[in-house]
Structure formats: structure tokens, C-alpha cells
Amino acid sequence: MMGKTIFIDPGRCIGCQACVSACRECDSHRGKSMIHLDYTDPGQSVASLPSVCMHCEDPVAPCAEVCPADAILITADGVVQQADESRCIGCSNCVNACPFGVPKIDLQAKLQMKCNLCYDRTAYGLAPMCATVCPTGALFYGTLEELQAERPGVQVADSFTFGDVVVSTGVAMVVPADKVQWPVPGGLPVVEVNGVDVR
Amino acid sequence: MGVAVSLLLVVAIVLGSHCLRDFDSALLPYAVASVFLAFGVAYRYTMWISAPGARRLFRQGWRSFFSMDNFRKAPTALPKMIATYLGFQKFLGARSHARWAAHQLMFWGCLLAAAITFPLTWGWFTFTSSTGSGPGYEMRIWGIKVIGYDSASILGWLMFHGLDIAAVLVIPGAAYFLWRRMKDRGAMTGQRFAYDLVPLIALIVVSVTGLLLTFSSIFLHGGGYEFLAIMHMVSVVFTLIYIPFGKFFHIVQRPAAVGMQLFKYTTREDEQIFHCRRCQEPIDTGPYVENLRSTMRDLDLGFDQWAEYCPRCKRVLRGSAYLTQVKKGFK
Numbered sequence: 001m002m003g004k005t006i007f008i009d010p011g012r013c014i015g016c017q018a019c020v021s022a023c024r025e026c027d028s029h030r031g032k033s034m035i036h037l038d039y040t041d042p043g044q045s046v047a048s049l050p051s052v053c054m055h056c057e058d059p060v061a062p063c064a065e066v067c068p069a070d071a072i073l074i075t076a077d078g079v080v081q082q083a084d085e086s087r088c089i090g091c092s093n094c095v096n097a098c099p100f101g102v103p104k105i106d107l108q109a110k111l112q113m114k115c116n117l118c119y120d121r122t123a124y125g126l127a128p129m130c131a132t133v134c135p136t137g138a139l140f141y142g143t144l145e146e147l148q149a150e151r152p153g154v155q156v157a158d159s160f161t162f163g164d165v166v167v168s169t170g171v172a173m174v175v176p177a178d179k180v181q182w183p184v185p186g187g188l189p190v191v192e193v194n195g196v197d198v199r
Numbered sequence: 200m201g202v203a204v205s206l207l208l209v210v211a212i213v214l215g216s217h218c219l220r221d222f223d224s225a226l227l228p229y230a231v232a233s234v235f236l237a238f239g240v241a242y243r244y245t246m247w248i249s250a251p252g253a254r255r256l257f258r259q260g261w262r263s264f265f266s267m268d269n270f271r272k273a274p275t276a277l278p279k280m281i282a283t284y285l286g287f288q289k290f291l292g293a294r295s296h297a298r299w300a301a302h303q304l305m306f307w308g309c310l311l312a313a314a315i316t317f318p319l320t321w322g323w324f325t326f327t328s329s330t331g332s333g334p335g336y337e338m339r340i341w342g343i344k345v346i347g348y349d350s351a352s353i354l355g356w357l358m359f360h361g362l363d364i365a366a367v368l369v370i371p372g373a374a375y376f377l378w379r380r381m382k383d384r385g386a387m388t389g390q391r392f393a394y395d396l397v398p399l400i401a402l403i404v405v406s407v408t409g410l411l412l413t414f415s416s417i418f419l420h421g422g423g424y425e426f427l428a429i430m431h432m433v434s435v436v437f438t439l440i441y442i443p444f445g446k447f448f449h450i451v452q453r454p455a456a457v458g459m460q461l462f463k464y465t466t467r468e469d470e471q472i473f474h475c476r477r478c479q480e481p482i483d484t485g486p487y488v489e490n491l492r493s494t495m496r497d498l499d500l501g502f503d504q505w506a507e508y509c510p511r512c513k514r515v516l517r518g519s520a521y522l523t524q525v526k527k528g529f530k
Contacts, residue, residue, distance in 0.1 A: 027388060028384075047522050049514060049515075059499070065252070068252040069253070070247065081389055087452065090456075091456075091463075093252060096483065096488065099502050100513065100517065102510070103510075109291075110290040120389075163501065164501060165501040173525075174526070176525070176526050182525075184521060189516065
């Protein structure tokens with residue numbers, strides 16, 4: 001987990017889309033929102049999940065690893081940057097390899113874009129746009145200590161399971177105290193048991 | 200690999216210049232820099248395509264290129280991609296019209312300059328006049344006469360000012376990008392001096408010092424020519440040596456992207472579309488998804504089956520898992 005990072009608490013998300021609108025104002029991808037807000041069971045539940053880039057630390061940035069053009073750079077502070085415009089060839093490898101479904105692709109412009117933690121702001125100590133406008137604190141930006149000072153007893157997790165694989169991330173999610181030792185399930189359905197397709 | 204390509208270039212220079220008879224020794228630093236450039240590009244290229252992601256798409260690209268079946272089905276696909284993607288760079292227009300126009304100026308200017316400079320410094324192009332000082336000139340490539348012209352004609356003027364024309368194209372293009380790098384907050388985000396600004400400054404210095412050489416010979420009767428010639432040479436040599444290591448390497452990488460597009464295009468023509476396991480939305484072509492999964496396995500990213508789900512379904516499934524297995528509501 002990065003020192004100062006985003007903490008996501010889907011339990012607080014009311015699906016208001018303020019983060020989606022604010023994200024468009026970020027200078028590094030003006031006019032295009034990079035945050036995803038998904039309704040997990042529309043029509044049945046109001047539950048929603050905001051998804052920013054999780055800035056994977058181990059394995060480090062799978063999107064960058066599969067990039068055939070070395071277009072995705074990771075800065076020393078652990079932020080996985082969006083694709084370098086002069087290098088990205090628009091192949092979509094990053095889009096489909098990301099376990100969190102985060103990067104977007106503009107096929108006409110042959111360019112990948114993704115959440116870069118509002119690098120134009122966070123590099124100067126400001127909070128990302130989404131966390132700045134979130135009315136319920138579902139997106140919180142700061143250190144773990146700052147989060148815990150504001151929400152006593154809160155626990156977070158920064159590892160996710162995808163089948164047998166655990167992915168550690170720079171961004172963390174709020175979890176109940178009794179589940180802090182667990183990696184958060186990544187949602188990958190069980191498709192195979194002992195070599196047998198069980199879909 | 201790098202050494203082999205450099206040696207090959209040295210042999211080509213020696214043979215192309217008739218055992219150095221046509222080689223202009225005043226241009227030696229440029230030729231030496233180009234040999235180093237060949238080494239650097241070949242070395243970096245080899246390293247680049249050794250990585251699993253690049254290696255697999257590189258192979259698929261060549262496989263699509265050499266497939267007679269593909270050629271029969273879509274004989275115009277490759278020339279069209281080369282023209283629209285590499286030549287006219289339509290994709291840049293989708294990013295910004297101004298950037299497209301500025302990049303086109305730089306691209307054609309650099310291409311023209313490279314087409315003149317390299318053969319000239321390697322002794323492959325020679326200009327001879329049977330009367331000593333003209334006006335009748337002959338242009339020879341590898342010693343073979345290609346064209347004869349009058350130096351006072353329009354063609355003659357164009358022949359002798361090719362590099363000036365290239366400089367006039369490059370300067371406004373590079374100046375626009377430099378201005379953008381200083382004014383546009385999006386472009387400035389995370390920019391690095393050595394990576395983003397140095398190549399633009401180098402292009403402008405090369406072009407301006409090149410133009411000043413012509414200015415000196417026409418308006419100053421050669422005043423300051425030697426100093427300007429050294430300045431120009433230093434800037435060109437620096438730029439050539441920088442090419443393999445910085446932003447300019449995209450010039451070498453881009454053509455490989457045509458192979459990726461050909462691979463996707465030909466499989467799409469065969470209607471081999473892969474649909475999301477959950478929502479049935481098309482993800483990409485089947486061979487592409489399989490290629491990506493193989494790349495992920497090469498990299499020990501053990502969740503390659505996840506590539507069979509579209510990004511939205513990945514997020515929704517993760518949201519559902521969090522809701523059912525971790526936390527429901529405000530606690």
C-alpha cells in the first residue's frame with residue numbers, strides 16, 4: 001500500500017456519480033472520466049462500486065508487464081501512469097489483462113487511458129478529484145493513520161485474490177475488522193476444478 | 200546483434216562509396232554516429248522484442264504478414280495500414296487536429312532529412328559536374344547516374360535546398376510541441392526533461408543551425424560557417440546517438456504496431472470474435488485473447504482466464520463478491 005493513497009469503501013457509495021463528473025476535470029485526461037462506477041445488481045439493489053486504478057504492487061502493474069510497447073511507466077512513488085502517448089499502439093493488452101478492469105482504450109486514437117491518481121494534483125500534495133468531491137467518504141485520500149483518525153477502528157485490505165493468485169495493491173479497500181486478515185475476493189468465478197470446466 | 204548490424208552498415212558504407220572513393224571525409228563524424236545509431240537501435244530493438252508481450256505480438260504480426268491466405272483475402276490491407284497509420288498517422292487526428300498537423304510537419308521533415316543525410320554521409324549519393332562549377336550537375340547513387348539537372352533550375356534549387364526545406368517543416372512542428380509542453384497542463388503532468396523536452400530542443404537546434412549554414416553562405420559570404428558547421432555537426436551527432444535511448448525510439452517501434460493491427464484485422468475478417476464469458480459482449484478476436492493469455496502465462500500472471508471477461512464484468516463480479524463475502528452497507 002502506498003503511503004498516501006485512496007481508500008475505497010463501497011459500503012458508503014451512494015452511486016451519485018459525483019466522482020465520475022469530477023474525474024473529467026482532471027488535467028491529465030481532460031473531458032474523459034477514468035473512474036468507473038458500476039451498479040452490481042441494477043434493478044435489485046442500489047449497491048454500487050467505484051473503481052479507480054489499484055496501482056498493483058505485487059505482481060507489479062500487470063498492465064505494464066503485458067504492454068508490448070513499454071508504454072506504461074511506474075513512477076518511483078508507485079503510481080502506475082497512463083500510457084505514454086508516443087509509445088502506446090492501442091493493442092488493448094492492458095485493458096484485458098488488468099484484473100480490476102480499469103484501463104480504457106480509445107481505438108480511433110490508438111491510446112490507452114487510465115486513472116493515474118490525478119498525478120497533476122497528487123504530485124503537488126492535493127487529493128485526487130474523485131476523493132475531493134465524494135460526499136460520503138466512499139473515496140478517501142490520505143494515509144492509513146489519517147483514515148483511522150477520522151474513522152476510529154476502521155480496517156483496510158490491500159490484497160485481492162483471483163483464483164490462487166494474490167495481488168497486492170497500492171490502493172486499499174475498507175473491510176470489517178474480522179476480515180482484515182483476508183485478501184478481498186477479486187470476483188473471478190471458479191471455472192475449473194481439478195482440470196474440469198465447471199462453468 | 201547490435202555489433203552485427205553495425206558491421207553490416209560499415210561494409211555497406213565501404214561498398215556503396217566505391218571503397219571510400221566517394222566518401223566525404225568532412226562528414227566522417229556523421230557516418231560514425233550513424234554506425235553507433237545502428238548498434239544502439241539493433242541492441243534496444245533486440246531487448247525490446249525479447250519481452251513476452253512484444254515478442255508474441257511481433258511473431259503474430261510476421262505470421263500474418265507471410266500468410267498467403269491473408270494476402271489473397273485482403274491484398275490491400277497492409278499497404279493501406281502503412282499509408283494511413285505510418286504515413287498519414289490518422290490516429291493522431293483522433294487525439295487532436297493540431298497535434299496531428301504538427302506531427303506531420305515533423306515526420307515528413309525528418310523523413311526528408313534522413314533520406315538526404317544518411318546516403319550523403321555514407322558516400323552513397325554524389326553530385327558531379329563535368330564542367331567543374333556547373334551549372335550542369337549529375338546526381339549519382341552508388342556511382343550510377345540517376346538524374347542530370349541544371350543547378351540554376353527549380354529542380355536544382357530543390358536538390359541543393361532539400362535539407363533547408365526539411366528544417367522549415369520541422370521547426371514549426373517541434374516548436375508547437377515545445378509550446379504545448381510548457382503550456383498544456385495535461386502534457387506537463389509527469390513530463391521529464393530528458394525524455395520529453397530534449398528531443399524537441401534537439402530537433403530545433405539541428406534545424407536552426409542547418410538553416411544558419413545556408414544563411415551564412417548566402418548572406419554572410421560564409422562568415423561564421425566553420426563554427427556553425429561544428430555546432431550543426433555536434434547537434435546532429437547528439438541526436439543520432441540519443442535516438443535508441445529516448446523518445447525517438449518510438450520511430451523504430453511504430454512499424455511493429457502495423458504487424459499487431461494486421462494480426463487483429465485478418466482474424467477479425469475471419470469472424471473469430473471472442474465474447475465475454477458473462478455478458479457476451481465482444482472483447483476482441485479469439486486468437487488475440489489466446490495470445491494475451493499466453494503472454495500472461497509467460498509472465499506468471501496466474502489469472503489469465505480473467506482475460507475472457509470484459510472489463511465491466513470484472514468490476515461487477517468484484518463488486519458482487521465484496522457485497523456478498525466482505526461487507527454489505529455502511530459499517
